[in-house]
Structure formats: C-alpha cells, structure tokens
Amino acid sequence: MSIHPNIKKIRADFPILETSVRGKPLIYLDNAATTQKPRQVIERIQKYYQEENANIHRGVHYLSERATIAYENTRKKVQKFIGAESPKEIVFTRGTTEGINLVAQTFGRLRVKAGDQILISEMEHHSNIVPWQLLCEQVGATLNVIPFDFKGELMEAEFDRQIERYAENIKLIALTHVSNALGTINPVERLIQKAHAEEIPVLLDGAQAVPHLPVDVKKLDCDFYVFSAHKIYGPTGVGVLYAKKQWLEEMPPYQGGGDMISSVTFKKTTYNEVPYKFEAGTPNIEGVIALEAALDYVSSLGLEKIAAHEMALLKQLEQAVQADAKLKEFVRPVGTAKEKAAVYSFTLGDIHPHDAGTILDRMGIAVRGGHHCAQPVMDHFGIPGTLRASFAVYNTPEEVNALVTGLHQVLEVFK
C-alpha cells in the first residue's frame, strides 16, 4: 500500500487536473462516477480523426482497413486485459448499462420463462436492477434479492439458501463485483462456484472492479462480465460485454441493422458470426480505439500499483477521520466491508449530502453526494444519500488533506 512512485508524472498526463474551479485548484474525487482521461487517450481520439477516420468492416479502401485493424486490436487488447479465451467473446457496447440490457433482452428472453427467477443483490446499481425488472415484467418472472448486512457485506448464507431452494427456477444470477455505493468487493469467485454447482450462470457487473483490481474472467469462470471504458480512463460511450462463446452462439441478436448480418433478403436474413452479431450499426469507433490507449496506459502504470496507491489514500482518509475528534464525532462511514475498494462513502451528521457537496464544490473539491444510483442501498440504511470520495491513480495525499479541511468547513457552516 503506497503512493505510486511516478505520481508527479502521472498528474502531468491529465490536462484537466490543471483546471481551477471557482478560483481553486480542482480536486477530483468523484472517480467512481467517471475518471479523467490522460493525454494518451485524448490524443488517440484526435489521431483517429486526423489520420484514420473511416467506417469499419465495410470498405476495401486504405482508411477503412486501418480503422478496422485499430478497432479489432482493441478487442484483442480487452481480451488479454480480462483474460478471455478468445476475442470473439468480447462485444463492444455503449457501456455497462447497455451490456446488462443486452444480456437481459437476449439471453434473458431466450431462457427466462414465467415462474422463473433472476437473482440479484441489494447492493446493485440501478443498471443491474431495472433491466431485470423489465425482463421479469415481460416474461412473468420474479426478481429475487439477496440482502447485505450492516457492514455492507453480502449475506452469503442467504445466497446459499436461495440457490439451493430455487436451483430449478433461478435462470441467472447478476451481481456487482464491486459496489459503487459501499465499496464492497464481493467474493465472486466462490459465489460463482456455488452457482455453477447448481448449474446457474452468473453475470458480473464489473464497472467498479476493472479499474481497480486485476480481473481474470477465465479464472473467475463467470458467464458474463460487463464494464465501462469511461471508469478506467477511457472515453464515454464505450463498454465491454464479455460472454462465454457458447452463450453468444446461443443468444439471439440484440439489435438489427448493418454489420450484424451476413446476408439480407426480404425472405430471410442470416446473422453475422459472434461477436459481430451483437454489434449492429456503426459503433463508437474512436471510443473503442481510445479504450486500447486507456488500457495500455493502465498497464504501463501497473494495475496493482494503481490499486495500492488508491488504497493508501483510502487508509490515509480513514485514519485522518479517526484521529480527528470532530470528524470522528460526525463522520459515519457507510459500507465497512473487510474486502473493500478505494471508495469512502459516508454521512456527515444530519447534513444533507448535497449541501455538503455544494460547499465542498465551492472549495474546488468534487465528491459525489446522493444515492449513487443505488437507492435500495440508501433505503437499507434509512438515509437519503451519502457523500462519496472515490480515488484514482492521480489523486494525492495533499488532496486527501484538503478534503479533511473541507469537511471541517462544512461542519463549521452547519454548526
């Protein structure tokens, strides 16, 4: 657990960090919402438009071939990054949300019938709740929800009970790998083993995991894994769906259009092979290509070093709160799981998180205040929302100190 040795150089890679906010230097601690982008990613997008712009998979001309190669190279890069067996198992989407909707509307529509169940947890992001509710409504299935305990840890005994009791009915388990509101890292490898023992496939929402811990989908043996490029220093509008090839082969297409077909007549259309069957229409080409630059960037810093850096900042903040009589009195961490990512979610006395957030914003500090798209988590604790500081590789110990000062200011305003 230590600050990244190249922190100065890393900060210089992120032009936006020079922004001033209402006359104060920007302190960006809302990384779980989205990360800032390094020069390498920004320049890659520019290079694409200046030197490579063309539609992919269609032209036989020079530019189209170049763009296609760059696009497909990202697929291979993603495959290696998450340890998939084949690039054919990597589908590009608009983001985590679209990946989950895709699985719900293809795999779900194919396999989930009236009376069946989808099992999720109480700590899911809305994007891993609502697509399943929609599916359940469409087919007459029910959503079964595993609760978490006071620390924000999934109640595994309850998980065991449900999958044993409803082994026949549960057609899919969809779980977050890391909770965005609590920071909890779920014991997904073990849960997947148990699910597979009952022959239930598992989807993991990796939006908060991929940027912070090494993920190996083969080792995890998950059936589906989804994440968003924008939370791992890449562009918005791009996401990844990993699915085991057998599922992709079995699943019907999600959207129809160009690129996803192999031949079209008015009588019959045959679909392209996987993964193209799931990529209808012109995708976010520059975004996908820039994702490769983002993953290269992360690899160059080392994901483990990034994680150690972020954990060092989290510990610093936790200790600063513990050591400060006033903060200790008012700060209540929400989510204190033993296995946790570098997310600090908390309440500050009875001060509404948006009021605290606005005051911190005044000081140039960007934190998230609210329900973090995880309203059931807030309901669990009976609070309207939390404040959340979430760290990335460019954050510094000085910024943590500034947050501590900022929290004192908030308390001062509301004293």
Next chain:
Amino acid sequence: MIQDDLKDLYQEMIVDHSRHPRNCRKIEHPTCAAAGNNPLCGDQLTLYVQLEGDRIRDLSFEGKGCAISMASASMMTEYLKNRTKQEALNHFEKFHQLVTEDGSASTLSDSDLELLGKLRVFSGVSEFPSRVKCASLAWHTLVNALRGNGEIATTESGTEVVASGQGDHS
C-alpha cells in the same frame, strides 16, 4: 473560520431556517394543499394553505430534504402569510428569477429586490444550477396548491428543468 465565499450560499439565515424551520406543521383543515418532491435530493414536502377570501391567512409545510429546500419552504411560509393569492404568484415569478438569473445579468429591478426582502439570501443559488430545484420546490408546490391542481409538484417536469445536474449517475 469559514471561508468568506462559502457564506454567500449557506448564509446563516439559510442554515438557521433549515435547522429550525418555521411553520413546519400540518394545518388540519386547509383550503388547499399540495405535495412536491425533488428526486435529485430526495426532498419531499407537503404544503398547506388556509385562505380567507383571496388572502393567505395561514401557510405551513411538512417534509424533509436538503438545507436549501427546507430553508426555502420555511422562509416562503413566513414571507407569504397575509398576502393575496395574486401577490404570491407574482412573488413566485420574482423569486424564480432571483434563483435562476446570474447576479450580474439579473433583470430584477431594485424595487423587485426590495420586494423580495430577506428572500434575497437565495440569490447565491443561481451559481449552482443543480440546486435551483431545491430552492424552488416549495414555491412550485405552492403554485400547484393555489391553482387547485392536486397533482404532485415535481421539479423534474414542467418549467423548472435546468440545464445541468439533472440525472444522478454512477
């Protein structure tokens, strides 16, 4: 020590009203009432109005939410008591301008500002577009109550949608 610039939005008066809201109670047999909510902050309030002819004899609210929304509701109830319905609607317009227009570009006249009196403490809100809804929730709810449409005022629809800070991502 509080930094000076923090004070322009969270002035003592706002903090005080949010901590100790005035007229925070139910009116048993109101002439009209309406509920409002602001999904962004989870602010919820119910507004009760007691009219005597055209005049607001009593005005109160119950609810929970962020400091801006609670203080705004509290100060509005104090401010509008004993004014006419028409005055309340006019003041709503002015208040709305106050919290949405950037100070330097404000079209409010000096007499408008004088009219708004204490409510001017909310002028700092205009710098925070995402918080405009909080400041105006009570007012929207009041307008709904007075216009007699029993519908729930939500800051997510109608005229109040501001350009930024809408959704609640991630």
